[in-house]
Amino acid sequence: MKNSIKVFLNGFIKENPTFILLLGMCPTLGTTSSALNGMSMGLATAFVLVCSNMVISLLKNLIPDKVHIPCYIVIIATFVSVLELCMKAYLPSIYATLGLFIPLIVVNCIVLGRAESFAAKNNVLLSAIDGFGNGLGFTLALTLLGIMRELLGTGRIFDYPIYPENYGTLVFVLAPGAFIALGFLVAIVNKLRTK
Amino acid sequence: MDKLLKVSPSPHVHGGDSVSRNMLRVIVALLPAYAVALYSFGVGALVVSLTAMFSCVLFEYLIQRFLLKGKFTINNYSALLTGLLLSFNLPSNLPWWIVVIGSVVAIGIGKMCFGGLGNNPFNPALVGRVFLLFSFPVQMTTWPRPLGWASSYLDAETMATPLSLLKAGKLEQMPDALNMFLLDTPGSLGEISALALLIGGIYLLITKVITWHIPVSILLTVTAFAGILYGVDATTYPLPHIHLLSGGMMLGAIFMATDYVTSPMTHKGMLIYGFFIGVITMVIRVWGVYPEGMSFAILIMNAFTPIINKYVKPKRFGRVVKK
Amino acid sequence: MKKLTSNFSNMAVVLTVICLLAALLLSFFFDLTKGKIEEADKKKQEFAIAEVLPFSNMEIKTEKVFVDGDSLTLHRAFVDQKEVGVAVESFSKNGFNGDIKLMVGFDNDNNIINYSVLDQKETPGLGTKMVDWFKPQTEVKKSFIETIFNFQIASNPRQSSVIGKNVSEPLNVSKDGGNIDAITAATISSRAFLEAINRAFKALDSDVEWDCTSSATAMESLDCVQNDSIGINVEEMIGGECNEE
Numbered sequence: 006m007k008n009s010i011k012v013f014l015n016g017f018i019k020e021n022p023t024f025i026l027l028l029g030m031c032p033t034l035g036t037t038s039s040a041l042n043g044m045s046m047g048l049a050t051a052f053v054l055v056c057s058n059m060v061i062s063l064l065k066n067l068i069p070d071k072v073h074i075p076c077y078i079v080i081i082a083t084f085v086s087v088l089e090l091c092m093k094a095y096l097p098s099i100y101a102t103l104g105l106f107i108p109l110i111v112v113n114c115i116v117l118g119r120a121e122s123f124a125a126k127n128n129v130l131l132s133a134i135d136g137f138g139n140g141l142g143f144t145l146a147l148t149l150l151g152i153m154r155e156l157l158g159t160g161r162i163f164d165y166p167i168y169p170e171n172y173g174t175l176v177f178v179l180a181p182g183a184f185i186a187l188g189f190l191v192a193i194v195n196k197l198r199t200k
Numbered sequence: 201m202d203k204l205l206k207v208s209p210s211p212h213v214h215g216g217d218s219v220s221r222n223m224l225r226v227i228v229a230l231l232p233a234y235a236v237a238l239y240s241f242g243v244g245a246l247v248v249s250l251t252a253m254f255s256c257v258l259f260e261y262l263i264q265r266f267l268l269k270g271k272f273t274i275n276n277y278s279a280l281l282t283g284l285l286l287s288f289n290l291p292s293n294l295p296w297w298i299v300v301i302g303s304v305v306a307i308g309i310g311k312m313c314f315g316g317l318g319n320n321p322f323n324p325a326l327v328g329r330v331f332l333l334f335s336f337p338v339q340m341t342t343w344p345r346p347l348g349w350a351s352s353y354l355d356a357e358t359m360a361t362p363l364s365l366l367k368a369g370k371l372e373q374m375p376d377a378l379n380m381f382l383l384d385t386p387g388s389l390g391e392i393s394a395l396a397l398l399i400g401g402i403y404l405l406i407t408k409v410i411t412w413h414i415p416v417s418i419l420l421t422v423t424a425f426a427g428i429l430y431g432v433d434a435t436t437y438p439l440p441h442i443h444l445l446s447g448g449m450m451l452g453a454i455f456m457a458t459d460y461v462t463s464p465m466t467h468k469g470m471l472i473y474g475f476f477i478g479v480i481t482m483v484i485r486v487w488g489v490y491p492e493g494m495s496f497a498i499l500i501m502n503a504f505t506p507i508i509n510k511y512v513k514p515k516r517f518g519r520v521v522k523k
Numbered sequence: 524m525k526k527l528t529s530n531f532s533n534m535a536v537v538l539t540v541i542c543l544l545a546a547l548l549l550s551f552f553f554d555l556t557k558g559k560i561e562e563a564d565k566k567k568q569e570f571a572i573a574e575v576l577p578f579s580n581m582e583i584k585t586e587k588v589f590v591d592g593d594s595l596t597l598h599r600a601f602v603d604q605k606e607v608g609v610a611v612e613s614f615s616k617n618g619f620n621g622d623i624k625l626m627v628g629f630d631n632d633n634n635i636i637n638y639s640v641l642d643q644k645e646t647p648g649l650g651t652k653m654v655d656w657f658k659p660q661t662e663v664k665k666s667f668i669e670t671i672f673n674f675q676i677a678s679n680p681r682q683s684s685v686i687g688k689n690v691s692e693p694l695n696v697s698k699d700g701g702n703i704d705a706i707t708a709a710t711i712s713s714r715a716f717l718e719a720i721n722r723a724f725k726a727l728d729s730d731v732e733w734d735c736t737s738s739a740t741a742m743e744s745l746d747c748v749q750n751d752s753i754g755i756n757v758e759e760m761i762g763g764e765c766n767e768e
Contacts, residue, residue, distance in 0.1 A: 068537055071529035076541050083545040087552045094559030097567065166666035169676045174301065176334040185309065337649045338708040489619060489646075 009134045016138030022115045023146030024194040029115045033147060034183040036106050040163050043151025044144060045099045046106060049088055051140020053110050054119060056084045058136035062124040077120045082111045115143060146190075153186050154178060219317070222460075223277035225409045229400035230284055230455065236393040237292070240346035244292035245389050249284060251296045255303035256283030263312045270316070278317045282306055285325035288390025288451060289495065290332070293344045298336050302328040322502045323459050326495045333495075343386040361387045362446040363491040366438060381445055394450045401454035410458040413470035414477075418453040419444060421478025429486065443485065452477075452494035462502040469505075469512040477501050575628025575637040576600045576608045588726045595726045608636060613723035615715040620644040623653075623715050627723040634689045638720065650712030657703070657716065659684045685717075690724035693717075 022028045032050070037043035060080050061068075068076045089107050092100040100107065110116065119139055124132040152162055158178035160168040176182040237245040260279040264272055273279075286306050290299065306328030311320045333340045343361050381394050390397070404410045426440035443449065448456075457463060457477055464473050477497045484493025527533045572583060581600040588595050598610040608630045615623045624642040629635060640654045655661075660681065669675050683704040685694060694717045695701020698710055705713035 064541075066526045068541075069527045069529040069533045072534045072538055075538060079538075079541050079545050083548055086549055090549075090552050090556040090560070094556035094563060097563040160666060166664055168666050168668045169663075170666075171676065172297075174335040175337065176331055179334055181334065188313075337646060341708045 009131060012131055012134050013138035016119075016135055016140075017142040017145070021142040021146060021194075022118075022139055023143055023150075024191055025198075027191070028118060029113045029143065031109065032106050032113060033150065034180065034187065036103055037147050037151040037154055037183060038158075038178050039155045039161075040148055040151035042099075042102055043147035043149075045096075046103055047140070047144025047147040049092070049103070049107060050110055050113060050115065050143050051137065052088055053081065053084045054116055054136035054140040054143075055133055056136075057081045057116055058119055058124040058132040059129055060084075061120045062127060062129050062132035065125050073125070074117075077117060078111070081116050081120070085110045115139060150183075150186055150190060153190065154182060157186070158182060218276075219278065220276040222409050223281050225407050226404065226455065227277060227281055227284060229403045229409070230288070230390070232396035232399045233288070233390050233393060233451070234284070236396045237288070237389040240392055241292035241344060241389065244344060245287075247296060248290055248292055248294055248299055248389060249287035251299040252287035252290070252303055253280055253283035255300045256280065256286065256307050259304055259307045260312070263308060264316075268312065268316070273317055276317070279307060282311070282324045282328075285390075285455060286328045288455075289325060289329040289388050289448065291340065291343050291387075292389055293342065294332075294339055298332060298339055301335070302332045305331040318461055320461055321505070322499055323456055323462050326456060326499055326502075329495055330499060343388075346386055346392055361491065362442065363485065366442070366446070366485070366491065387447065388451075390451045390455075391448045394445045397450040397454055401450075404454070404458075410454075411467065411470070413467050414458045414463060414474045415453040417471045417474025418457060418478045418481075419449075421475050422449065422482055425478065425482040429482075437486070443482070447485075447492040448494040449481070452481075452498055456495070457498050457501075462505055464505050464508040464512065466509075466512050466514055469508040472508055472512065473501050473505065476504070571626050571639055571641060572598050572600070572610045572628075574639045575610050575626050577636070578602050578607050581607070590722060590726050593722075595722070597726060606631065609727060611723035611726050612641070613719045613726065615719040615722065617711070617715040617718060618643060618645055619650050619709070619712045619715070620646065623712075623719055625716070625719045625723065627720055629724070629727060632689065633724065633727055634687055635685055635720070637686060645712045646709070649706065649709040652706050652709065653712060653716045656706050656713075657683055657685045659686060685720060690721060693721045 016022070020026060023033055029050070032046050036046040057077070057080055061077055064076070064080075085108060088110070089100075092103075092107060119136060123135045127135070154177045156162050156167060158173050158175055160166060160170045160173045174182075177186055234245075234249070237249070257274055257279045260274050261272070264270055264274070283303060283306075286302055287299070290302065306324040309331070310322055310324030310327030311317065314320045341364075386392075401410075401415060405412060422443055423440045426437065426443040429437040430439055453474075457474065464470050477494075480497035480500055481493045484490060484496055490496070527537065569583075573581070576598075578600060580602060582602070584599045584601065586597050586599070588597050593614075595614075596612040598612075599606055600608050600610065608628055610626055610628045613625050613627055615625075621644040622642070623640070623645070625638055626641055627635060627638045638657065643651065643653065645651050645653065665675060681704045682697075682702065683706075685703060688694065693701075694703055696703055696705035696710060696713050696717065698705060699714070701717075703713075703717060
């Protein structure tokens, strides 16, 4: 039990994939123009992480070493496709905004990275917890970044107006603003960590 | 080599050259253009420039005091100069709080993030300007009519700049060249009078703050580029002097691109740097979505400056050249 | 259990089995979601039409119309066998950053009921404002800070609504002598928008002679200059659910 909490916190905070390891930058920068988009992308990735981690840790002894990368990618891609189909069917509006970034979860290095470094060595339960922790850590990071960008750029958080939109600094909704905002968030996290 | 370098034994007399003296000279060189700006835009120019200068110095102080906890450098005039240059790149009817945001970005992100003066890869004033251009596109692209002297600086009468007329293909509405040369073109504070900027540039050349390489190579490239386009199709492309006198061309070539920290060190490097600034500016002006490309071109070439410095080096003394 | 060794037969068998299982799972989910996805796509289209034609129990008949060589899609709406309005999918190629696609609804007198922007790539904060700029101004929702300190920043009044307009002559931005205020600092996007509206109107009425790009779009070569090639051509009908007229 203690171990599983440790595994969860390791992915969620201590080795947060976005703020500490700086992995998965493509969806981090591309989908966080609003808090809702960031959160949906994070949750979508978390779903794939948990499923792929579980299946890979189940099959870890059946997969010969030389073909483990193709096998992992097939498994991950399967879950991403399942997710894509389900989103198209049940959440079409969110799918319309995230669009291309959903299939791109396949090449998100967090997913393959966790499969390689954790799921291939641990049991199913721990792997699921690890996937859950990392996925939530990713969601947390993307949501924070989305909140920051949406608030600075349009004066809203989750579409609730905080201050009049005319005073928003539009660049934060655009790509350059993503880099600037991420830089400041990473700086703040580093500052808090070294304290 | 017609002149030999004279090397004498010490003691040497210090030439009195210092960061603050050079900065002060650039500020002095900007004064004619500043005077024209004050004359043309009145109280708006005053509000925008004072806000920019004051907030740049203030934020440099605050960042050094509370974040970096390092040596204070606000008395070397570099922050003051950044503020003045930033305001030269802004329209005179910009609300003061946008100017303050621009100053925060120029000093904070453009300069102090990288460790202060001397370490910044990009021209801080241009970082501030481009940030504002993306963030407040409406306010940053409505230009007050010069000599309009509105009673309140925020509701000045607005009009299109020569470059946006050019982009819209309205050659016949262009102001005439003499007006653009003297003072009557709408635009940012510092880009209305090419003459005043040239006077400042000549002062900088005489006092040896800058060398001729960067401005001349930019202006020559633009002239050649615009000349070729004019030769190809005289009905859609204007004469080269329109490009030279409009927008931030003079301001950029003389004051922004020649920033010590962000431009190459060797003369050959400066010529290459200037050439590409000219080309990129013209490409953006003619085929890009923005009417003016000077600030983007300078920022892009700022990024290439380390590479230019690496590959365009003077021959080391004593090195044998391979045949 | 011991780990399988990496010999050829093991690798081939494992890869094949995993791929087969993946395919099986995917086909299962494909079947599961197929109907839903089609429904969602259809809803999207219906929603876009319903946004510009606010009638209940509409029957939609879709046809293609050629305007100046470009094919536009017309959705004619019928209530109780009577035509109540037309939704036109129109476009402009003169946007600031690419094509602009609109759905414009007209009533029987060819007045604009409403429009909705289907697709645009304009500059955020400038051209993107076309989504509601050309509709009547509405109260802006009070923000948190405005509620707390009890004030409201008034938005400038403007004359930009195209709703209710009858496009008897091309709509133009006020800069070009028309009576529609362009989006502040985004005149090119506004011109392109009005061009798309004008084109939609032209699709309704083949007698229109004027050039839908009007005098304004000086940006690039115009694809809409020949006025001679208008023809109506009923090509398809959605789902066969509308009755024969």
